[in-house]
Amino acid sequence: MCGCDDCCGCISYRTRENIKYGCICFGVVAVVVVFAVLLAAYAFLRHVSIIVEDASLTRFALLTTPATALAYNLSLSLNVRNPNWAMSIKNTEPFEAAYKFDGQQFDRVQVSDKGDKHPPRKTMVYRLDSGSDGALVSLGNAGVVEYKKENETGVFEVEVALTRKVSYTARYTKCKIEATCKLKLKLVKPETTTVVFEKVKCKLEKAEKNC
Template sequence: MATTSGPGSSARNSHRLRDLCCDLQAQRNATSLLKCLLFALPALLVLAAGVLLVLRFAVTPQVKAYVEDARLISFVLVDTRPASAATTGPSFLYNVSISVALTVRNTNGAMAIKYTKPLVATFLFHDRRLYNVTVADEGHRHRPLKRELHLLQTAGETPCVLDAAGGEEFMKQNATGVIKVEMRLSGRITLGIGNRRLLELSCPLTLQRPPPGPDVVVFPEVDCIPDKPKKIVF
């Protein structure tokens, strides 16, 4: 039987050929896209690893701190030994009252710093601990380039173990009316993923007893200096 063809049959064949070409082109495009993704994925992984390495080693999370103001309200060493036990060894109480205006700044302009351990201020006299004061709690986020003002207050009696040199140093400074106290800031901070650093700063404070009358003691601003962790026994 002879096969007849006409305009309708030619149109159907043309549509089929066009659909077949479109399917082949779509398959080629999908294959090309898959190949591109397979080639690009390692490059993206290397790039991500490079960014993490830069954040881990090249970008160091830093915190700068300085003391805007500090006031010595009282600093008295009280001998708590009974008179009959004057030679049995040191047994003293410091009665201390100090107020400090501390500014802490995140120097990074792009990312916040998070405290993974509390930021603690430790007040020392002659390497002996007077007080610990929490400046920022664990989990606190310090926004980029922001300054945070913290008002710290120590007050009350604290026991101390004071050797002869420490007692002599206190008497000497007490006679001049100028007491030297160290405030140490310690904690741990993180920037990004896994970029953790221990934080240790030393803030040397020279505090003058308040004069009688209306006169006000002017306190010069003090920069806190990065330091190695210090083991404080007492």
């Protein structure tokens, strides 16, 4: 007889205690690691990045009667990246883009619908083709002067103001995303097949608390 416990063979009491405490330590470390992973995945929010990858302006005419308006045709491609590696983004309101000239809005278009989702670590590409034969705009005298000045050069400064209200996976707070994309667009003929455009990174407005 070796004098060992029947249930544990010839493992000494001290060895069994060491194994027990080792298992406890391993369990604690595993819990800490899982907690750290979940914390990194859902507690720290990373903001989207938005880039105007391509844009073309084939018409931009100022109308003064019966009211001040702009006849325009504008196409652009928006690349929106969600850098979060676990959280998806869901629109709680439609994602919209407002077009402005000299600080005045002349049109607004929808980028994506309410309820649309943006998966984590993915880049969504939105193609917007917009136009109007007379989009009303309150330019005033200064705005008309600015239009004539830019019309002489054939290059127009158009601002794209983006607004989006979203929710994130596993987060209760709804967040508003606002960004401004300042474009310099050379007026080209509609039949032009190749347009030189230097991509523009849009500037995000300061996020609200917890967003």
